[in-house]
Amino acid sequence: MDRYPLVLIVDDTPSGRKALESLLVNQGYELALAGSGEEALALDERLKPDLILLDVMMPGMDGFDVCRSLRARPGLAEMPVVMVTALDDAESRLAGLESGADDFISKPFNRAELRARVRTITRLNRYHALLEEREKLRQLSQQVIAVQEQERRNLAVELHDEIGQSLTGLKMLVGQARNQASDPSSAGRLDLALGAIGDLIARMRDLSLNLRPGMLDDFGLHPALAWLAGRFREQSGLQLDCNFDESGDRRFPPAMETAAFRIAQEALTNIARHAGASRVRLHLAETPGQLALEIEDDGQGFDLEALRQPGRVSTGLSGMQERARMAGGALDLQSTPGRGTRLTATFPLVVEKEGTQT
Ligand SMILES: Nc1ncnc2c1ncn2[C@@H]1O[C@H](COP(=O)(O)OP(=O)(O)OP(=O)(O)O)[C@@H](O)[C@H]1O
Ligand SMILES: [Mg+2]
Numbered sequence: 459m460d461r462y463p464l465v466l467i468v469d470d471t472p473s474g475r476k477a478l479e480s481l482l483v484n485q486g487y488e489l490a491l492a493g494s495g496e497e498a499l500a501l502d503e504r505l506k507p508d509l510i511l512l513d514v515m516m517p518g519m520d521g522f523d524v525c526r527s528l529r530a531r532p533g534l535a536e537m538p539v540v541m542v543t544a545l546d547d548a549e550s551r552l553a554g555l556e557s558g559a560d561d562f563i564s565k566p567f568n569r570a571e572l573r574a575r576v577r578t579i580t581r582l583n584r585y586h587a588l589l590e591e592r593e594k595l596r597q598l599s600q601q602v603i604a605v606q607e608q609e610r611r612n613l614a615v616e617l618h619d620e621i622g623q624s625l626t627g628l629k630m631l632v633g634q635a636r637n638q639a640s641d642p643s644s645a646g647r648l649d650l651a652l653g654a655i656g657d658l659i660a661r662m663r664d665l666s667l668n669l670r671p672g673m674l675d676d677f678g679l680h681p682a683l684a685w686l687a688g689r690f691r692e693q694s695g696l697q698l699d700c701n702f703d704e705s706g707d708r709r710f711p712p713a714m715e716t717a718a719f720r721i722a723q724e725a726l727t728n729i730a731r732h733a734g735a736s737r738v739r740l741h742l743a744e745t746p747g748q749l750a751l752e753i754e755d756d757g758q759g760f761d762l763e764a765l766r767q768p769g770r771v772s773t774g775l776s777g778m779q780e781r782a783r784m785a786g787g788a789l790d791l792q793s794t795p796g797r798g799t800r801l802t803a804t805f806p807l808v809v810e811k812e813g814t815q816t
Contacts, residue, residue, distance in 0.1 A: 462486055507537070513541075514550070521557075610669045614671075622662060687726075698739070733758060746807075749805045759799050761793075761795055
């Protein structure tokens with residue numbers, strides 16, 4: 459470990475803080491002190507300690523309240539918490555466990571025991587190991603998204619330019635043969651062949667556009683979203699209201715255009731597959747300093763909490779989140795069973811001095 463484990467001591471009384479501090483000072487820990495639950499929560503967010511020693515009886519937020527608040531915060535939920543308590547009855551221990559504490563130490567505490575427990579927990583260091591693993595996973599998924607995007611772009615170009623041109627050449631040749639055909643049965647067969655080649659060209663174009671619509675690179679987000687919306691209406695038969703605040707030729711940074719387009723693509727796919735909606739709204743709005751993409755449906759909605767359960771892997775939604783983050787933005791998802799879903803991706807725009815934005 460390249461730093462000392464950080465232990466946060468939370469106690470409202472100076473004597474309580476002092477007692478714990480004197481036990482752990484010069485023992486290979488960094489120590490931080492908080493005199494109230496509120497102060498502890500503010501410090502946790504910033505310092506991410508390796509262990510919290512938490513007094514239970516405090517005015518304002520007591521130890522149980524602090525523990526519950528911690529557990530509800532993403533990123534702090536797994537932080538080790540040991541409650542230091544004079545309450546030694548089974549009921550208080552149960553309340554502590556229910557609020558999310560990992561362990562208890564009874565006051566007055568045995569000095570050797572307390573040191574040993576703190577050492578064991580901080581040596582395991584599972585909390586920081588978990589944070590590091592998560593960060594690695596996040597970086598890996600960013601790399602996967604970047605490689606996938608490049609591969610899709612290559613495939614789209616290959617399909618369009620190489621295969622598309624060969625098919626067009628073939629169509630011309632068959633067309634010439636059709637014009638020169640002297641007997642009706644050959645002419646009929648060549649007409650069928652021309653029809654099949656025409657279908658193939660259309661399907662290939664569709665596939666290529668789906669992989670990466672060239673208009674996203676050539677003309678930007680508005681035309682690409684308008685194309686996506688048109689296709690969604692055609693394929694799903696649903697009503698989709700598209701609303702763009704800005705003029706169509708406005709360009710945004712390429713990473714942002716790609717992220718917004720892919721998020722819209724996944725959101726519309728989800729609506730077609732899961733929502734059972736009758737009406738969908740897509741809104742792209744630019745305000746000073748921010749681009750916001752909002753997609754809303756009036757379908758059956760879903761329980762976001764259920765998706766957060768351990769073991770549930772939700773690639774579509776987490777991919778959207780990752781894409782927004784990669785472009786410097788954020789994704790907000792609101793869904794209520796029976797009342798539809800609203801997804802908002804926001805991206806920061808740099809406001810330049812002359813009043814133009816990039
Ligand atoms: N607009 C929506 N309306 C109702 N339910 C939705 C909506 N969007 C997502 N869901 C629910 O959230 C779940 C997770 O969505 P997500 O896109 O992550 O995965 P998926 O669509 O099931 O699979 P994939 O990984 O192929 O996208 C869906 O299975 C569905 O139950
Ligand atoms: Mg999906």
